[in-house]
Amino acid sequence: MSRFLLLILITLGFQFAQSQCTPATQFEFSNFTGTSVQLNWQSTGSATFWEVEFGVAPYTQGSGGVIIATAANNMIISGLTPGVQYEFYIRSICGNQSSVFTGPLYVPGNYNFISGNVSYDVDMNGCTTTDPAAVGLQITATDSSSGIAFQAVTDVNGAYSLYVPDGIFDVSSTMLTSSITSSPVSATINFPNPSNSAVQDFCLTPIAVAQDIAVSIIPLLQARPGFDVSYDVRVMNQGTVPVSDALQFTYPNDLMTLLTAVPAVTASTANTLSWTYSLQPLQTLTYELSFNLNTPTDPNFPLNAGDVINLSASTYLTGADVNLLNNTDNLYQTLVNSYDPNDKTCLEGKTIAPDMIGEYLDYMIRFENTGTASAINVRVKDVIDTSKFDIDSFVPLSSSHEYYASITNGNEIEFYFDDINLDFNDATNDGYVLFKIKTLNSLTVGDSFDNTAEIYFDFNFPIITNTETVTISTTASVADPTENSILLFPNPSQDLIQLNSSYAINSLEIYDVQGRLQSQYDASTTDFESPISIVKLSKGVYFLIVKSDQGQETLKFIKK
Incomplete structure (x- = not known):
């Protein structure tokens, strides 16, 4: 088995006289979240270190599990796989002696399972088996006492599953539009119950006629x-x-x-x-x-x-x-x-325009197994800066493999790819997760925010991605143009658009989506290095045809 992220091996090159070092007592756990747990014990005798060994149950002590050493009489272990039971053992280290291992301690003692299906009531007569599945919808179970949120995303069949500890949970679906309502809006599920499982379906119903198409690259x-x-x-x-x-x-x-x-x-x-x-x-x-x-x-x-x-x-x-x-x-x-194939990228670029303040940004985290064996489980952790982002606006969008997500400690988003069995061959060893999240309305021009992600392959130390820094700038969308390229910014825009070209522009024409000419400009009367007014245009999508000695290029922009 691979070593865990907090693996610290203490190698002592001598024989331990086990009878002179007494074992720890009151070995127990607390603060179990599904992905992390706190181990506690009482020290006895002259112990200065303790070694904790664990593995997935059923586990035999000494069979090659994870060993962690600490000088404290408690430790927090993270990176656990939800829904999996572990066996923990502990022994005392007293200078050049050690005690016998005591255990097992089973974690978790109780684990619960929430599942269900989400359908869209297309004919508005109640959800039935003939109604289409709601795919990619976020389902959240929030612990009413701790506020810890466990999240999952519906699959191609509209199904979801969540593993949660004991507690009272508020389970709800996240709507992408206010034109759709959910029945029920939320449900309360109390664990433990006799079966340690619960089924909660959701039926989505339109409450207004609304057309909303979203495109993403x-x-x-x-x-x-x-x-x-x-x-x-x-x-x-x-x-x-x-x-x-x-x-x-x-x-x-x-x-x-x-x-x-x-x-x-x-x-x-x-x-x-x-x-x-x-x-x-x-x-x-x-x-x-x-x-x-x-x-x-x-x-x-x-x-x-x-x-x-x-x-x-x-x-x-x-x-x-x-x-x-x-x-x-x-x-x-x-x-x-x-x-490095393990990285994080903001798809809007390293600079964004001021009109993106308070709007969604799309982030992609990529991972690749460059080891020598398949990764059974992959976990991606992203700590969100809540002074810059609205954590409640988090929406998972896409991924290379099936996964579920959770939010813990108020700002830690974790994506779990359980049983992914990610290969280590170049053709099949990579994956990604894509999500969106809103910036806070309180941000201003000149503000920047950076972020890294941690990627865990089984129990190995995490791979830390690059630091992705994004800055709010009035010149957002302007990048160093490649040869024979034209950049248009800001886009969308309300009053003015600007062109950045690597060659002289002769003329340009603006057409609406029906192909009707709205405006035209010529180099003899227009300075194409200055902003161009679009104030008279109605809200909508337009095409800009730019002509030069190099040929013709078509750009598209949105008038807000």
């Missing part, structure tokens, strides 16, 4: 010059009515070459892929894309570490959509060379 690999890179593009119907529309994905075709698109595109141009889609409420579609990036020796458009590629995904919904901000997702991805 998920980078599955870091971008390295000359290598392949992959993305998932997700389209989710967060509204209450079916929607049929089109998805458009734009990429710099001079810098990257399309390899595969699944499902196949409906239409395409040199730098744009399009699909038509139909989505029922709470349904999600995923489009899998792979590209090959140019090398540093490309004769026309070389790529190097530090260059930025700009990708955009959007759907064409107009004013009927209740939230136009999430109809478009822009990804500014910085190229790297050699890199």
